[in-house]
Ligand SMILES: Cc1cc2nc3c(=O)[nH]c(=O)nc-3n(C[C@H](O)[C@H](O)[C@H](O)COP(=O)(O)OP(=O)(O)OC[C@H]3O[C@@H](n4cnc5c(N)ncnc54)[C@H](O)[C@@H]3O)c2cc1C
């Protein structure tokens with residue numbers, strides 16, 4: 001039986017919005033039914049920022065009710081689960097058993113299906129790569145209605161087109177994932193307060209080999225002598241024995257998150273130049289050069305405890321701009337971009353800079369180089385500014401991240417992903433010649449006909 | 451102590467069961483779709499490390515209820531909690547012109563419960579222990595033109611559970627009547643309901659668990675439905691009959 005709800009949907013950025021027909025299937029047969037009558041867009045928890053999980057010309061199928069664990073090999077840490085299982089489910093179920101998600105985004109409210117479709121990366125990308133490195137296999141409902149098993153050896157073309165393929169190759173139904181062995185719930189963290197980008201790039205080289213997790217917060221407002229100041233956070237999973245006594249008990253207890261909510265969209269823009277400047281300054285002031293132990297939830301998901309924190313961006317929403325530029329000339333590119341952003345003056349509430357490892361899927365975002373992500377409230381002039389950033393990114397042979405994107409046009413996208421999108425499209429057409437899987441994003445950037 | 455869930459494929463059932471499983475209770479999932487039930491059982495086993503069993507149960511197959519209840523108490527002799535969740539909203543308009551639909555609504559929400567629950571009640575009564583929880587609905591508190599077929603069956607169910615509570619009290623068996631408001635499940639998906647009044651199955655499941663453990667009599671879940679229904683019930687019939695509800 002099919003049941004649709006008409007909902008005004010958006011991604012986490014609340015921009016853009018679109019009225020969509022949304023279904024929440026309990027089983028795969030229901031999705032097969034939709035495939036017979038219109039185009040389909042898979043959707044997880046809608047934590048992509050733009051329109052990747054929107055489809056105003058067809059049906060959006062949410063995976064949230066297909067969220068069961070299917071098997072777990074406790075000795076090897078291999079879990080098999082349905083696509084709607086979330087990172088929160090993984091953490092709640094496996095951390096106490098000594099297993100951790102091998103690659104995690106900055107929120108635990110992400111589904112496994114969504115993580116694979118975006119081929120997400122975490123703070124360990126420079127060492128471990130993206131999530132697909134740990135996906136042993138998955139099953140996907142393809143346009144023909146068949147369920148295909150994909151791995152490095154089976155339907156491998158579809159495997160590599162699906163990781164990072166933004167839901168345009170089919171509906172992932174289940175996946176088999178290798179978890180990471182850990183000995184405690186804590187991260188041994190080292191904080192380095194740095195004065196400029198030169199220092200940061202030196203520290204990346206000095207420390208990145210020794211630390212599994214490495215990410216820097218960057219002040220995108222400060223100018224003059226404070227220009228480029230940043231804080232580098234380095235971390236490793238702590239062993240139980242090395243933990244300070246006060247954390248030992250907690251490390252063996254089930255973690256329960258306490259939450260607060262931003263109950264409604266704040267009607268005016270909370271984030272103006274002054275508040276962003278003060279916020280950025282406050283972060284820099286607050287941090288010290290220290291080594292400490294942080295619970296994983298605080299370390300990886302510092303904002304999750306505030307439900308709907310995107311509400312602070314007012315109802316106009318936000319644009320998340322994440323770029324990656326090649327290692328060579330990377331510093332120069334980042335410097336140019338930062339100068340542009342500082343000059344724009346809109347500043348970013350949270351800006352994160354990280355060194356990246358190798359590329360996996362055909363359309364996967366990460367490749368060896370540097371990534372910078374920033375968020376800007378949607379207001380007059382911001383799109384033009386991002387377009388100017390696009391030009392710099394292109395100049396340095398870089399690209400932006402589709403799962404965060406809401407502004408790329410077809411021409412720019414095809415330049416950024418040149419050589420890749422053509423290869424991807426060949427596989428797409430092999431498995432989905434009639435573009436049964438399509439989305440607002442896919443049509444906007446010319447991967448699907450409009 | 452084990453929990454038996456009738457209509458276990460419901461999200462409300464699974465959410466309530468999750469609380470029991472977290473507290474270490476063994477669970478028997480009973481329902482019509484064995485394949486789904488074994489998936490749920492496998493999932494619970496991984497998440498909560500509890501033993502879960504599954505059993506085929508069709509509320510409308512009255513003839514087999516006795517055998518079903520006997521089996522359940524045989525495979526789980528310590529069984530102490532029974533949660534009766536199954537129900538069927540149906541289509542009011544269809545039920546008005548097609549008695550098969552009306553009959554299905556009445557049987558799925560009322561007759562089926564009576565048939566199965568009496569057998570469980572008898573067993574608990576003879577053991578002088580146990581706890582039964584029955585999901586009725588706020589829809590049973592007052593008949594409305596938009597769903598009185600379902601509402602009247604649930605009204606019957608509320609009265610049934612009330613009487614059963616009265617009877618079993620002296621045997622030390624608790625009976626809980628659960629009256630949820632709007633819950634975000636496949637039953638209501640796509641309906642134009644006021645967003646602020648739609649609760650998650652998780653919230654409702656937690657309320658059910660707490661009430662069962664505490665041995666409560668009647669709960670509205672979320673609690674504010676008690677207030678809403680108090681107001682709805684206080685509207686004089688002369689006015690109520692004119693409303694478009
Ligand atoms: C606060 C925050 C921090 C973040 N940090 C990071 C980070 O550090 N690194 C990173 O890489 N990303 C990060 N993200 C982005 C996020 O991880 C991705 O957008 C992820 O894909 C969201 O998953 P979702 O389940 O919400 O999927 P949605 O947002 O619902 O969907 C995302 C894409 O996946 C597809 N999809 C979803 N389910 C399926 C399925 N079953 N089968 C096929 N395709 C499917 C959709 O079609 C869509 O294209 C962050 C997001 C937020 C909000």
Ligand SMILES: NC(=O)c1ccc[n+]([C@@H]2O[C@H](COP(=O)([O-])OP(=O)(O)OC[C@H]3O[C@@H](n4cnc5c(N)ncnc54)[C@H](OP(=O)(O)O)[C@@H]3O)[C@@H](O)[C@H]2O)c1
Nearest residue numbers: 457459460482508509510535536537587630632633635637
């Ligand atoms: N959702 C609400 O807003 C709401 C509000 C008040 C009360 N309730 C009550 O809460 C209970 C759970 O509802 P829900 O919202 O979770 O709805 P649901 O998803 O429709 O679940 C109903 C469950 O009842 C089962 N069922 C129906 N007929 C059956 C039969 N003959 N034999 C065995 N099982 C049968 C169904 O089994 P299958 O999976 O095999 O179909 C299904 O799992 C119901 O009693 C409902 O009336 C719900």
